[in-house]
Amino acid sequence: MSTVPRFFPVMLVVLFLSGCGKPQHDTLVLTGSSTVAPLISDLAADFEALNPGVRVDVQSGGSSRGLADVRQGTAALGMISRELRSEESGLQAHVIARDGISLLVHARNPVTELSDEQVRRLFRGEIANWQEVTDFDARVSIVHKGEGRATLDVFLAYFALHNRDVKADLIVGENQQGIRSVAGNPGAIGYVSIGSANYEIAQGVPVKGLAIAGVAPDATAIAQGDYPLSRNLNLVTQGELGGLAADFVAYARSPQAHERIQQHFFTPVVNP
Template sequence: MKAMKPWQTMMLLLVLLGGGNTVAQTGGRLLLSGSTTMAPLMIEVAKRFQTLHPGIEIQVQLGGSGRGVSDARQGKADIGMVSRNLGEAERDLHAIPIARDGVAMIVHRDNPVRSLSDRQLLDLYTGRIANWRQLGGRDAPLHVLAATPEGGSSELISHYLQLPYEQIKAQRRIGPNAERIAAVAADPQAVIWVSLGEAERMAAAGVPIKLLAVGGVAASSRAVRNGDYPIARPLTLVTRGTPTGAARSFVEFCVSSQITEHILAFDFVPYLD
């Protein structure tokens, strides 16, 4: 028998079990709190959900994944938003993954370098590598670019490298994904990290960029979905008990294909194929 995916397991639990969320049982209000990475996505999902359930009011509050865990556990929020793997001490919570977030390293399409090891990536952003020849490329200076610190991709890269963001060395820092992609498309010596989903789509559309393999794994949405790609994390909803009432309806909505377009719009990778 084929193993069920995480979202399918949770759907089965929702059908079989009851109990749980006291705030949701009041009927028309839901509070979500936690991950700043997930919040913009969940605001749009909530808007779509409310068009189908106009009697339910949904509020989304930021505060980081840690707040999402603590608020859900203490009953301060109906649903917590967590953009990382749960720790062993957090296994008492029900976790419902709805998407994955991946970050890709990109270079110009004409750059002969095809992959980076973890060591090379760390050396690149700590200033130990200054020439593409050190990475198997041409004899040309590296133009090391970085994303600005407020984005979720910077948090993920920093965590992957085990390097505080303020210690990342770069010649220039750039904000939105689109601007980062444009910078690399215009500079054959540049390298930067961006949302994997957006980079994949822009490369397919003909923008002259290339996604580098990391740690021997090709950067692709499929690799993120399969759990093979290393610079990735789950985007998860957590509840203190098995959700009921409005919370249950919202969670069921979030693990359905009805939110796939929103997930893609925010450059995340759906769990659903």
């Protein structure tokens, strides 16, 4: 007489089905710059399509977050929109594109360019109305970046401003927040990624970038090295690059990625 329990075949079926769930994926986590994240999200989708079984998780939060997560090992790659500092040892930056920072105003504002001193006075709260600068009667509203954002650091350094001296009406995080804030206030001025700004302008958002030192904020000026407030967009690793992270960085720096980079109004880096 058999001693096998009557429910044993059912147990086998349950065990078999439990092993037939969703297939396991290799996962790559990237965190950091809100400037870089939209581009990387698109590149990640392309990379996944070329590599079945791979999942790429992209999270923004600012360049500082990306650096911290890479150091802590919670992200394989950090997205940053500035150069590494001398004190950020043990990290390696891999350039994937070039961008710049654009001063941004509402499309109704007739101003086309500001001097460095005018920018400083505006952000220090020394100019209260646009009539002091151009033929436009509107109260100046300063849209400023929050701490931990590389765009903030690059902007302050270029215009020789101290963060404590900026009289902000609104503090924002991601570029899209800044763009929406300026689009909703004819008297507002802010600063964001050129790529992010020009992408939204192409979608009809009522904002415009201002020239710096007589140079318009566009990809051509960045590619030619003429735009003064330019920067590299980087993927950062801790230690040597290897494994899935190395494969993704190689893809992001390859000619295959150039069309995506240009779609985001950034400038591809040739032979990085």
